[in-house]
Amino acid sequence: MIIQVNTDSSIENDSALTAHVESVVEKALSRFGDKITRVEVHLHDENAHKPGEHDKRCLLEVRLAGLQPQAVTQHADTTHKAIAGACDKMKNLLESLLGRLNQH
Template structure:
């Protein structure tokens, strides 16, 4: 699985932000890694140097093998919190997506096998 991290210049001021967020996202979606081709994380500070409620945004896009991309967003006062919210939402969406595919796989009933 490829991992790509993008941010604006105001977010990169924090130390090791890309490594922290990549490690946290990889940990949250670890059980789905073999089913994903790429994960892209975009973090931004909506109003730059001004402070405000929920001004840090994190958008995560995951690309399942053979499926449509899934995009989620997290907003918070801190970049790490926004990324955590987005990663939690992505985990829930992936559980729903892959859980459905697992539930709909059918084995032949023993009495119907010829």
């Protein structure tokens, strides 16, 4: 599973952030690892450097072998909360999608 982290200009994309994203994504989606080819994580601060509630956004796009890409978005107060929330949403989406495919 390849994990690619993209950020806007207001979020510093350093090795610590990349390591955190990779760890959270791998932990949340590891059971689907054989079906996932790539995960793209897009982090964005919608208010840039101004304060605001729920202004951090995480868009998580998962590329599945032989299927259409799936994407979810999560807004939160912090980048870490947005990442965790997006991973939870994606885990639920993949459980539902792959569960339905296995039933057929």
